[in-house]
Amino acid sequence: MAEGDAVTESQPAGSLADARNSLKHPGGEGGPSDTGEVGGPATKRQKLDHDKTETDQEHRQSSPKERVDGVAPVKAEYLISNGDDGEAPRNEVDNGAMVASVATGEPAGDSRASPVGSNKKWKNRKKENGQNQNRSYGHFEDKLRLCTSVTYSNEFSPKPCKFGERCKLCHDLRKYLREGRRDDLDTLGGKCPIFEKYGRCVSGWKCRFVKSHSKEVERGDGRKELILLQAPDVPASTEDPDQRPGIVNVATSDNKWDLARRKVPFEKSELYIKWLEKETELTGKLCNRKKKGEEELEDADVEELRAQFVDPPLKPSEKRKIYFGRETPVLAPLTTQGNLPFRRLCVELGAQVTYSEMAMGMPLVQGQKGEWALMKAHESELAPPRYSPGKDAVVKGYDNARDLKFGAQISGNQPWVVMKATEALTRFVPHLRVVDLNCGCPIDLVYKTGAGSGLLDTPSKLEKMVRGMNVVSGEVPITAKLRIGVRDEKQTASRLIERLALGGRDTRDRLGAPGCAAITLHGRSRQQRYTKKANWSYIAECAALIKSYKNMADELTDTARGPDESTQANTADGKVYFIGNGDCYSHVDYLDHVDNSGVDTVMIARGAMVKPWIFEEIEKGQYLDKSASERLGYIEKFVRYGLEAWGTDELGLGFTRRFLLEWLSFTHRYVPLGILEHLPPSLNDRPPRYRGRNDLETLLASDHYKDWIKISEMFLGPTHPGFQFQPKHKSNGYEIDAEG
Numbered sequence: 001m002a003e004g005d006a007v008t009e010s011q012p013a014g015s016l017a018d019a020r021n022s023l024k025h026p027g028g029e030g031g032p033s034d035t036g037e038v039g040g041p042a043t044k045r046q047k048l049d050h051d052k053t054e055t056d057q058e059h060r061q062s063s064p065k066e067r068v069d070g071v072a073p074v075k076a077e078y079l080i081s082n083g084d085d086g087e088a089p090r091n092e093v094d095n096g097a098m099v100a101s102v103a104t105g106e107p108a109g110d111s112r113a114s115p116v117g118s119n120k121k122w123k124n125r126k127k128e129n130g131q132n133q134n135r136s137y138g139h140f141e142d143k144l145r146l147c148t149s150v151t152y153s154n155e156f157s158p159k160p161c162k163f164g165e166r167c168k169l170c171h172d173l174r175k176y177l178r179e180g181r182r183d184d185l186d187t188l189g190g191k192c193p194i195f196e197k198y199g200r201c202v203s204g205w206k207c208r209f210v211k212s213h214s215k216e217v218e219r220g221d222g223r224k225e226l227i228l229l230q231a232p233d234v235p236a237s238t239e240d241p242d243q244r245p246g247i248v249n250v251a252t253s254d255n256k257w258d259l260a261r262r263k264v265p266f267e268k269s270e271l272y273i274k275w276l277e278k279e280t281e282l283t284g285k286l287c288n289r290k291k292k293g294e295e296e297l298e299d300a301d302v303e304e305l306r307a308q309f310v311d312p313p314l315k316p317s318e319k320r321k322i323y324f325g326r327e328t329p330v331l332a333p334l335t336t337q338g339n340l341p342f343r344r345l346c347v348e349l350g351a352q353v354t355y356s357e358m359a360m361g362m363p364l365v366q367g368q369k370g371e372w373a374l375m376k377a378h379e380s381e382l383a384p385p386r387y388s389p390g391k392d393a394v395v396k397g398y399d400n401a402r403d404l405k406f407g408a409q410i411s412g413n414q415p416w417v418v419m420k421a422t423e424a425l426t427r428f429v430p431h432l433r434v435v436d437l438n439c440g441c442p443i444d445l446v447y448k449t450g451a452g453s454g455l456l457d458t459p460s461k462l463e464k465m466v467r468g469m470n471v472v473s474g475e476v477p478i479t480a481k482l483r484i485g486v487r488d489e490k491q492t493a494s495r496l497i498e499r500l501a502l503g504g505r506d507t508r509d510r511l512g513a514p515g516c517a518a519i520t521l522h523g524r525s526r527q528q529r530y531t532k533k534a535n536w537s538y539i540a541e542c543a544a545l546i547k548s549y550k551n552m553a554d555e556l557t558d559t560a561r562g563p564d565e566s567t568q569a570n571t572a573d574g575k576v577y578f579i580g581n582g583d584c585y586s587h588v589d590y591l592d593h594v595d596n597s598g599v600d601t602v603m604i605a606r607g608a609m610v611k612p613w614i615f616e617e618i619e620k621g622q623y624l625d626k627s628a629s630e631r632l633g634y635i636e637k638f639v640r641y642g643l644e645a646w647g648t649d650e651l652g653l654g655f656t657r658r659f660l661l662e663w664l665s666f667t668h669r670y671v672p673l674g675i676l677e678h679l680p681p682s683l684n685d686r687p688p689r690y691r692g693r694n695d696l697e698t699l700l701a702s703d704h705y706k707d708w709i710k711i712s713e714m715f716l717g718p719t720h721p722g723f724q725f726q727p728k729h730k731s732n733g734y735e736i737d738a739e740g
């Protein structure tokens with residue numbers, strides 16, 4: 001874990017020479033220092049034709065001593081006033097309401113967030129693009145595509161090509177190296193990070209650092225052969241791009257193929273769904289009668305209907321117990337941003353619980369590769385979360401050694417979809433802490449089908465889903481993530497929580513609790529998105545409710561048809577863990593919520609993207625004023641982790657760059673503590689224009705996408721020809737479409 005400076009030791013504004021030094025690659029090799037000018041280009045860039053709003057002007061003119069709501073209190077010496085121009089990146093661009101616009105993909109309700117095109121256009125684009133569409137980056141491929149029969153072999157011993165004569169790919173290694181690919185990179189010291197770490201490289205000749213693990217040798221007959229190096233005692237690289245060191249939870253191609261061909265029997269789901277259909281039909285009849293107000297309905301009729309209900313055909317298996325507590329800050333599920341390398345970085349910095357990006361239930365059931373790829377995790381996510389024995393918040397039978405950090409999050413609009421997805425996940429993916437049901441995703445395409453936040457208005461369906469998932473998930477507990485409600489004025493979460501903890505009024509006695517092991521509540525409504533602060537007093541009310549259910553659960557178990565303890569997640573102790581979520585930006589926020597809101601722990605989303613060392617702050621209980629070079633060090637780590645996960649070939653590099661740029665579109669919003677007039681910093685504050693304590697800090701504050709590309713080039717070299725990047729403030733069509 002990197003050492004941070006306590007805020008009291010914040011550095012003085014650095015000289016230009018310091019800045020140049022800090023611009024060097026943190027590892028001391030290669031990097032941007034060849035230009036030494038990385039901070040410079042920002043100053044030269046053309047101005048954005050961008051309307052400044054009234055409020056921008058006002059903020060900039062206001063005295064730095066006054067605290068202006070929503071504006072980060074940057075010390076006067078770092079402020080750039082109007083007219084004092086040309087020296088700093090335009091970090092004013094788009095910053096107004098940026099949290100809203102960046103995080104939600106919604107137009108932020110003022111012109112700043114949509115300088116190009118109208119909201120209407122934005123909406124249309126969104127429709128055209130569909131769910132989970134990200135900005136287009138162009139194709140990143142080699143000019144000549146090298147056949148895998150050649151990729152992993154020495155020059156004179158290629159493997160036989162499966163396609164023989166028909167193969168259109170390149171089989172001439174020397175030609176490929178000469179004209180089929182871009183030159184080797186000299187970033188990262190010119191050394192392949194994978195080879196350095198693991199003694200083998202999974203990208204073979206396609207590696208953009210292949211020079212560092214290949215050579216030409218002279219054979220006895222005088223012929224020269226190009227060979228790939230491999231450390232002794234290291235198993236040979238495979239051709240399977242899924243087999244990467246340190247990566248777990250890889251579903252096999254066979255599994256996905258079988259799903260796609262509907263060859264996977266969903267025994268548990270099918271059986272349960274049949275029962276559920278009958279159950280739903282009977283419930284419908286009962287309700288209809290009640291609705292019609294058939295007073296003449298005889299007790300006997302009701303009794304007769306009731307008698308037709310039968311017990312479910314399957315009981316849930318005993319669940320692995322989990323734990324959430326003060327020592328387990330949670331990294332939120334984050335579409336796109338919560339990718340494997342980012343989570344790995346957060347775990348290294350102290351995140352104790354992680355989630356996959358939200359996977360859609362249907363494509364999982366259909367075996368779609370992209371969705372299953374979201375389940376890949378890093379082995380560091382398999383370690384148990386931190387836990388101090390002796391805690392009273394632990395459920396009976398909790399075994400920390402069996403616990404792990406990584407859980408899956410899924411969405412779906414029908415019980416059968418999420419049940420089958422859960423059954424498939426728990427069968428084909430070996431390491432899951434939980435399967436979490438997304439009941440918060442606000443985007444239209446999800447909401448309108450009834451999934452995501454659509455479930456907030458269909459409590460009975462939600463209950464069926466969780467109950468069903470719990471039946472088919474084997475030992476893996478089921479959890480749910482909610483928002484306060486769909487609309488601001490209608491707060492439904494508390495009722496949903498009651499249902500998830502105890503069951504609906506008509507099911508609780510008969511069927512027991514649905515078996516939800518934990519509930520996360522994001523303290524905002526769907527309608528509200530990020531426009532207002534999260535409602536922590538409502539979160540606290542819900543926390544109190546959950547506590548009170550423990551007693552109710554105790555009473556229930558005294559009744560004749562109480563829940564069967566062994567089959568319910570954590571019910572032996574009547575404990576449903578409760579996690580609060582929204583606006584946590586420091587250890588101070590974190591501890592405040594844990595101590596005063598009654599939540600077991602806090603989930604962190606944007607705070608972790610803007611400053612991933614928030615987890616380290618929580619662990620140390622202190623603000624950390626990370627220097628710009630430390631921050632660049634995290635970026636380098638991300639890059640290395642990205643290359644490990646996606647490969648060092650052109651494709652892997654492209655992915656790494658793409659996800660890095662997405663992340664950098666958040667990191668620039670970090671305002672270094674040392675330049676703040678006073679604490680605490682707030683996630684919702686936007687910075688006025690400022691310059692950093694050195695050029696690198698100034699660069700990292702730039703919200704100009706060209707600077708983000710520049711940063712990516714420090715580690716990944718020049719962008720691929722044809723590389724496209726639409727900055728968010730230029731393309732309102734881009735944006736994270738899915739969040740909950």
Ligand SMILES: Cc1cc2nc3c(=O)[nH]c(=O)nc-3n(C[C@H](O)[C@H](O)[C@H](O)COP(=O)(O)O)c2cc1C
Pocket residue numbers: 103104332333334335336337357358409438440441481522534581582583584603604605606607736738739740
């Ligand atoms: C870019 C982005 C992607 C998100 N993706 C998901 C997601 O896939 N699933 C989910 O449940 N929530 C998602 N969320 C919501 C967050 O998990 C979290 O509930 C929300 O941002 C509030 O927390 P915060 O105030 O700490 O940011 C996303 C949020 C953002 C900003």
Ligand SMILES: [Zn+2]
Pocket residue numbers: 147148149161162163164167168169171
């Ligand atoms: Zn071939």
Ligand SMILES: [Zn+2]
Pocket residue numbers: 192193194195201202203204207208209210213648
């Ligand atoms: Zn390599």
